[in-house]
Amino acid sequence: MSTLLLIEQVLNGLQFGVMLFLMAAGLTLIFGVMGLINLAHGSLYMVGAFAAAAVAGATGSFLLALIASLAAAAAAGAIIELVVIRRLYDRDHLDQVLATFALILIFSEGTRWIFGSFPLFLDIPAALAGPVTLPGGIQYPAYRLLIIGIGLVIALGLFQLIARTRIGIQIRAGESDREMIAALGVDISRLYTIVFALGAALAGLAGALVGALQSVQVGMGEPVLILAFVVIVIGGIGSIKGALVGALLVGMTDTLGKVLLPGLFGAFMEPAAATAVGSSLASMAIYILMAAVLLFRPTGLYGSA
Amino acid sequence: MSRARAVNLLLFAMLPVTALVALALDEPFIITLATKAAILALAGVGLNIALGLGGLVSLGHAAFFGLGGYAMGILAHHAQTFTPLMEAPFLIEGTKSMPVIWLTAAIIGAIAALLIGALSLRTSGVYFIMITLAFGQMLYYFAISWPAYGGEDGLSIYVRNGFPGLNTLDPIQFFAIVFTLLAVVLFLAGRLAAAPFGLALAAARQNPERVETVGLSPYRLRLLAFVISGAITALAGTLFADLNRFVSPTMLSWHMSGEIMIFVILGGVGRLYGPVAGAALFILLEHILGGLSDFWHVYLGLLLLLVVLFARGGMIGALAGREVAHD
Numbered sequence: 001m002s003t004l005l006l007i008e009q010v011l012n013g014l015q016f017g018v019m020l021f022l023m024a025a026g027l028t029l030i031f032g033v034m035g036l037i038n039l040a041h042g043s044l045y046m047v048g049a050f051a052a053a054a055v056a057g058a059t060g061s062f063l064l065a066l067i068a069s070l071a072a073a074a075a076a077g078a079i080i081e082l083v084v085i086r087r088l089y090d091r092d093h094l095d096q097v098l099a100t101f102a103l104i105l106i107f108s109e110g111t112r113w114i115f116g117s118f119p120l121f122l123d124i125p126a127a128l129a130g131p132v133t134l135p136g137g138i139q140y141p142a143y144r145l146l147i148i149g150i151g152l153v154i155a156l157g158l159f160q161l162i163a164r165t166r167i168g169i170q171i172r173a174g175e176s177d178r179e180m181i182a183a184l185g186v187d188i189s190r191l192y193t194i195v196f197a198l199g200a201a202l203a204g205l206a207g208a209l210v211g212a213l214q215s216v217q218v219g220m221g222e223p224v225l226i227l228a229f230v231v232i233v234i235g236g237i238g239s240i241k242g243a244l245v246g247a248l249l250v251g252m253t254d255t256l257g258k259v260l261l262p263g264l265f266g267a268f269m270e271p272a273a274a275t276a277v278g279s280s281l282a283s284m285a286i287y288i289l290m291a292a293v294l295l296f297r298p299t300g301l302y303g304s305a
Numbered sequence: 306m307s308r309a310r311a312v313n314l315l316l317f318a319m320l321p322v323t324a325l326v327a328l329a330l331d332e333p334f335i336i337t338l339a340t341k342a343a344i345l346a347l348a349g350v351g352l353n354i355a356l357g358l359g360g361l362v363s364l365g366h367a368a369f370f371g372l373g374g375y376a377m378g379i380l381a382h383h384a385q386t387f388t389p390l391m392e393a394p395f396l397i398e399g400t401k402s403m404p405v406i407w408l409t410a411a412i413i414g415a416i417a418a419l420l421i422g423a424l425s426l427r428t429s430g431v432y433f434i435m436i437t438l439a440f441g442q443m444l445y446y447f448a449i450s451w452p453a454y455g456g457e458d459g460l461s462i463y464v465r466n467g468f469p470g471l472n473t474l475d476p477i478q479f480f481a482i483v484f485t486l487l488a489v490v491l492f493l494a495g496r497l498a499a500a501p502f503g504l505a506l507a508a509a510r511q512n513p514e515r516v517e518t519v520g521l522s523p524y525r526l527r528l529l530a531f532v533i534s535g536a537i538t539a540l541a542g543t544l545f546a547d548l549n550r551f552v553s554p555t556m557l558s559w560h561m562s563g564e565i566m567i568f569v570i571l572g573g574v575g576r577l578y579g580p581v582a583g584a585a586l587f588i589l590l591e592h593i594l595g596g597l598s599d600f601w602h603v604y605l606g607l608l609l610l611l612v613v614l615f616a617r618g619g620m621i622g623a624l625a626g627r628e629v630a631h632d
Contacts, residue, residue, distance in 0.1 A: 110600075280447055298427045
């Protein structure tokens, strides 16, 4: 395998990783602050993608599509928080799992109802459709590079938001003692709605960005949701830093595993068998990574007990 | 007789009565629906041992359900193509015999549950949910990407597997087999809950520190419960695959895990007969709402949401009152 191809795959892994981070950041924030496990996070990802595809189809503007994805997912998030989710904060995890699973059923079938079963397509804007040449002569799609850029900027922004702003202080305070900050006069239910909508908006943006690479279809959020769970289990639930590290680890392991493992087995097996074993193992690689992390750190890399 | 016992008896009788009435009216499709409900109820009874009794919210039980299905699919596939499953180090041949397949599936389910449980039970709460989900998905993707047994397309079996002395292709006879198994498992699960092990397990759910203080290990109690639960769910998986004469990765997908959990919840968590009520209700809804609209999952979602938010005892809780709840 040539070095150029390897670097390209590393970039692909990075792109996948930052997308997972956008999903995982919302999940981990929602769990950290509200103690809620939200299976419907993948539906918000889907809502973002569908909103982007619909707006891009109507206006032709990719920027408007991205804004629409943020707005639609944030609005959907705020609505389900107000109607359903806030009744679940003091319930046990089982109730949360079931209620959010019910939300998935409603969102998925509802979307199928409105948009039909056929996938929609979201085109990459013409200016970004071509490759760019990176230092060292590597050709890499401009759009994927943009995704990496957006993801890293958002990661940085999120760290700043949590560390420096007033709302960040309230979020951190809410994580450690929700009664106390309510007693100090912070409107806790408004804070929860904001955090939920913020997480939803990030998921929606991820959906729109990935939707342009793949197709926009019902159920697209679920594989990503499960990967995001793996990410936050590895990183430690509630930790944004853990989500970033976990997302990059998972993105790299998955992408490089799919590229390298069949070749690795090809060194001492017949090509057909090597492809079969290699690709099956590659599809399990991130779960094996997760199991390995759990063996040594049951609460994840950055989790507190 | 208390109200709860009357409700349980009614629920238990409901499936065979439905099947017999359908037989009298010559409606084999209804018998098949009753069979499906009984199989799904069996899967729910399996999950309920972990979920209701042990308090282990596993979102990965489709793994065991699907493994059971694949145990049946792989054994029957080798039997119908007359190829051995394995030649070295010793010969294993395929089989079309139900009892052998059931035993194999239960053992495979138990081993898988032991491995997954040993790792997952090191954690608790929300980690446990996500990890069981992730392991389930791992098997799902493995089944899709492993081409030997059909990959994404799944495996078809031409003729339903046999049971000595019975014609399994006759709907009512197959129903009788499935229902007998369900009855046996329900009886055993009831005994289990009342046995010292079941009491210790329930205690470990309510107050693990105290259980540890009296010298029992909550981890080992939970692991054993998880293994039993996995074996029963795998058994249900073989029957489900046998009913459809088809097994595919769909049986391993996390939607399946969610659905098995829905049976338990719709019926009532921690109630022995909860999964029977839940599975029957689910099949009924699927049949009625599915006939009204292709998008019946929207209504199922709304119903589930209402049950979770407002009717926490499930169907049995509503019928029998709360005084007999386990907690």
